[in-house]
Amino acid sequence: MTDLRILPGVSSVTRVTGDGTQWMAARGTRDGSLFACDWIQALVLEGRVYMAYVGSATTPITLDASWANTDPDISLDVPDGTAIIPLAIKVVLEAFGSTALFETMTLVSRTLAASSAGTVFIPINIRTDAPQSSNCSVYVGPTVTSGYTTGAFELHRDCLQKAATISTADDDQGHKPNLFEWTLGQNGFAPVLVGPASMATWATSQAASGYIQYYWAEVPENSLK
Numbered sequence: 001m002t003d004l005r006i007l008p009g010v011s012s013v014t015r016v017t018g019d020g021t022q023w024m025a026a027r028g029t030r031d032g033s034l035f036a037c038d039w040i041q042a043l044v045l046e047g048r049v050y051m052a053y054v055g056s057a058t059t060p061i062t063l064d065a066s067w068a069n070t071d072p073d074i075s076l077d078v079p080d081g082t083a084i085i086p087l088a089i090k091v092v093l094e095a096f097g098s099t100a101l102f103e104t105m106t107l108v109s110r111t112l113a114a115s116s117a118g119t120v121f122i123p124i125n126i127r128t129d130a131p132q133s134s135n136c137s138v139y140v141g142p143t144v145t146s147g148y149t150t151g152a153f154e155l156h157r158d159c160l161q162k163a164a165t166i167s168t169a170d171d172d173q174g175h176k177p178n179l180f181e182w183t184l185g186q187n188g189f190a191p192v193l194v195g196p197a198s199m200a201t202w203a204t205s206q207a208a209s210g211y212i213q214y215y216w217a218e219v220p221e222n223s224l225k
Helices: 039-045
Strands: 049-054 074-078 082-095 101-109 119-121 137-140 153-161 179-183 197-204 209-220
Touching (some): 039 209, 049 074, 074 082, 074 209, 082 197
Antiparallel strands (some): 074 197, 082 179, 082 209
C-alpha cells in the first residue's frame, strides 16, 4: 500500500505554503488512480479567474456602426506586476443592421489602452466569495489610445458577409450565426499578457446591438518566473 500525502494550501500561483499545516491524503478513484484538478480550475478555486461583460439580461448594448482604432466596445488594461491569460471572448449579436458586413476583432497590445470616457466595469471573481480582487481595469464603450504598436497582434477575428438579398434590419434578425467566440479550449493555447499590456474588442455593423463577455485568469507577474 502506498501512503501518498499532500500539504494543502500550497498555492499553484505563488509556489509558497499558504494556510495548510496539516498533511492530507491524496485523492484517487476506486481503482487506485490518482486524479488532479486542471490548472485553470485550480486557479478558479484560488479565486484568480474573473469575468467582465457588455450588455446584460435581455438588454443588449448598441455596438459601433463603423470601426475606429480608438473606439472598441470593451477594453482591459493589465498593470505592471500582473499577468493574465485570456480564457474566453464571446460576442453575441442581437441585431446586425441592414448593411452587408459584420466584423469583430480582439487586439492584444504591449501598451495600456489608457481608456477614457466609457463606463468602468469592476471585474467579477467567478468564485462567488471573491477571495481575490482583480488588478485589471475594464471599461465599457471607452475611448482608448491606439493599441496598434510594435508587437501588437489580433487574438481573434471573425466576420459575416451577408447575402445581397438581405437588405432590411428585420430580415437580419434571423440570420445566423449570431455567436462569434474565441476560447482557450477550442484554440488549444492562449497568449499571456504581462503588464503593462491590454486587450480590446470591437464588434461593428450598421445598427448592431449585442453582448460581449470576457473571461481571464489573473496571476502575479512574478509567479511566471
